[in-house]
Amino acid sequence: MLLLSCPSRTSLLARQLRRAFHDQRWPGWEVVIGIETHAQIKSRQKLFSHSLSSSLKDPPNTNVSPFDAAFPGTLPKLNQECVDLALRTAIALNSDVQTRSSFDRKHYFYPDLPAGYQITQHYAPIALSGKVYIPGRDSPVRIKQIQLEQDTAKSSFDPRTQTSNLDLNRAGTALLEIVTEPDLRSPEEAGAYVRALRAILRAIGASDGNMEAGSLRCDVNVSVNEVGKPRGTRCEVKNLNSMKFMQAAIICEARRHQELYLEGAAVPQETRGFNEDTFETFKLRSKEEAPDYRYMPDPNLGVLFITRERVGRTKKTMPELPWETRDRLVHIYGLSEQDADILLNLDAEREGHEGGAVVYFDRLCKETRDPRVTFNWMVHELLGRLHAAKLTFADNPLSSSQFGELVDLVQSGTITGTSGKLLLREMLADPSSSRTPTDRALNLLSASGGELDVNELCAAAIVALPAEASAFRNGHKNVINKILGWVMRESRGRAESKNARKYLISLLEKTP
Numbered sequence: 233m234l235l236l237s238c239p240s241r242t243s244l245l246a247r248q249l250r251r252a253f254h255d256q257r258w259p260g261w262e263v264v265i266g267i268e269t270h271a272q273i274k275s276r277q278k279l280f281s282h283s284l285s286s287s288l289k290d291p292p293n294t295n296v297s298p299f300d301a302a303f304p305g306t307l308p309k310l311n312q313e314c315v316d317l318a319l320r321t322a323i324a325l326n327s328d329v330q331t332r333s334s335f336d337r338k339h340y341f342y343p344d345l346p347a348g349y350q351i352t353q354h355y356a357p358i359a360l361s362g363k364v365y366i367p368g369r370d371s372p373v374r375i376k377q378i379q380l381e382q383d384t385a386k387s388s389f390d391p392r393t394q395t396s397n398l399d400l401n402r403a404g405t406a407l408l409e410i411v412t413e414p415d416l417r418s419p420e421e422a423g424a425y426v427r428a429l430r431a432i433l434r435a436i437g438a439s440d441g442n443m444e445a446g447s448l449r450c451d452v453n454v455s456v457n458e459v460g461k462p463r464g465t466r467c468e469v470k471n472l473n474s475m476k477f478m479q480a481a482i483i484c485e486a487r488r489h490q491e492l493y494l495e496g497a498a499v500p501q502e503t504r505g506f507n508e509d510t511f512e513t514f515k516l517r518s519k520e521e522a523p524d525y526r527y528m529p530d531p532n533l534g535v536l537f538i539t540r541e542r543v544g545r546t547k548k549t550m551p552e553l554p555w556e557t558r559d560r561l562v563h564i565y566g567l568s569e570q571d572a573d574i575l576l577n578l579d580a581e582r583e584g585h586e587g588g589a590v591v592y593f594d595r596l597c598k599e600t601r602d603p604r605v606t607f608n609w610m611v612h613e614l615l616g617r618l619h620a621a622k623l624t625f626a627d628n629p630l631s632s633s634q635f636g637e638l639v640d641l642v643q644s645g646t647i648t649g650t651s652g653k654l655l656l657r658e659m660l661a662d663p664s665s666s667r668t669p670t671d672r673a674l675n676l677l678s679a680s681g682g683e684l685d686v687n688e689l690c691a692a693a694i695v696a697l698p699a700e701a702s703a704f705r706n707g708h709k710n711v712i713n714k715i716l717g718w719v720m721r722e723s724r725g726r727a728e729s730k731n732a733r734k735y736l737i738s739l740l741e742k743t744p
């Protein structure tokens with residue numbers, strides 16, 4: 233947010249028109265997208281009961297309280313941990329937290345909904361009108377509202393035995409529904425928005441945002457119009473659980489609407505599904521067939537009051553948000569925006585070593601290493617090696633201090649860049665070895681036999697014997713013999729002692 237300027241409305245509009253007009257896939261058409269995201273809240277217990285939020289590993293029907301199963305006479309009790317996490321989300325998305333919000337019943341009849349209704353926040357959601365900034369766009373994606381609601385149970389059908397199975401583990405788990413205004417204009421922007429939202433939810437601990445595990449699901453609303461003409465009719469594609477499927481569903485809808493308009497037909501407002509095998513959307517129901525949800529306030533839950541003090545207290549506990557991290561990487565460390573995004577995307581994909589790629593990079597740079605050199609070693613060499621072995625950053629076995637020592641050896645000229653790469657390879661092959669990178673570097677040097685580099689050994693001696701080096705610099709000139717002894721030993725007597733002594737002294741006098 234700190235990075236991005238706010239251009240005037242007219243230049244914004246012109247840019248948006250240009251962007252729409254220049255989409256080579258559908259010149260002259262504008263594709264309009266709004267997204268409803270359901271994120272499972274990372275709370276220990278469900279939204280209104282004491283049973284635990286389940287993971288996919290839990291056996292079916294093991295985390296179910298009488299309330300989740302809608303036993304008569306059971307009552308909901310709002311879990312404040314979920315409210316706190318919703319509050320953190322609202323603050324992170326720059327939204328207006330509502331002092332008063334409330335819960336409503338949304339009725340429909342399906343076996344995965346034991347009570348016959350889902351408790352949601354239809355009339356008065358917990359937060360309104362937020363903003364999410366995404367790379368490549370000056371204007372934010374506007375958030376319409378954020379609401380708390382319950383998840384449904386899971387039903388599955390076994391065609392062999394012709395039976396339906398119900399698993400109530402998920403019933404009543406807390407969800408956040410985050411709804412955008414129709415501000416997105418391409419499948420890529422939609423992807424960038426979901427990635428940015430997921431990074432925020434993860435950074436604040438509100439959700440795992442794991443699409444494969446179902447903890448982040450999206451409904452996309454798509455309409456198409458000719459550039460400069462009024463908006464088309466929107467169709468909603470439900471329940472997309474991967475970025476790839478979401479973007480494919482948008483492309484499919486964009487083309488389908490264009491074809492209908494070109495034939496002179498109208499686009500009927502529909503709710504659609506996505507076929508993961510054919511990559512096509514299909515009709516679930518038309519607007520006329522839409523269920524009447526008969527929304528009504530839940531009489532068992534009162535008003536949810538959130539005081540200004542509570543919002544203020546929560547603000548104080550907010551961590552650095554992804555766009556703030558990006559700003560810091562660019563302005564404090566001097567990385568390019570692209571390089572900053574590489575680190576942020578590593579974190580967005582998966583939690584990495586020592587709490588993530590940015591934390592790892594921060595630790596490396598803390599020791600006054602040059603951030604750009606460090607970035608190159610971390611991303612091009614370390615990550616490059618990991619990728620070559622089909623591993624990700626999360627599998628990185630080297631601690632930041634081990635890896636930092638390697639960077640230092642190269643930076644101080646103790647070993648060449650080529651030897652550094654060899655050393656990295658060796659360290660990754662045997663990460664648990666008790667030998668330090670400096671020890672390994674020396675082995676590497678002596679193993680290279682004839683190519684003995686006395687200068688490299690002298691520099692290594694200074695790194696390996698810091699107390700002696702500083703004693704020499706403080707006037708204890710005799711200590712040079714100890715440092716020289718180290719060089720002679722490591723070179724297995726192959727170094728020429730007079731030259732080595734001269735070079736050592738010049739090095740010690742040159743470097744602080």
Ligand SMILES: Nc1ncnc2c1ncn2[C@@H]1O[C@H](COP(=O)(O)OP(=O)(O)OP(=O)(O)O)[C@@H](O)[C@H]1O
Pocket residue numbers: 264265266267268411412413414415453454455463464465466468
């Ligand atoms: N012309 C349009 N083209 C694309 N998206 C649109 C258009 N108009 C509205 N939208 C988007 O449709 C979504 C509507 O979601 P909302 O939750 O408000 O209602 P809903 O889909 O009718 O209800 P439900 O939550 O039951 O699905 C929003 O994300 C909004 O931005």
Ligand SMILES: [Mg+2]
Pocket residue numbers: 268409411
């Ligand atoms: Mg909705």
Ligand SMILES: [Mg+2]
Pocket residue numbers: 268451468
């Ligand atoms: Mg909807």
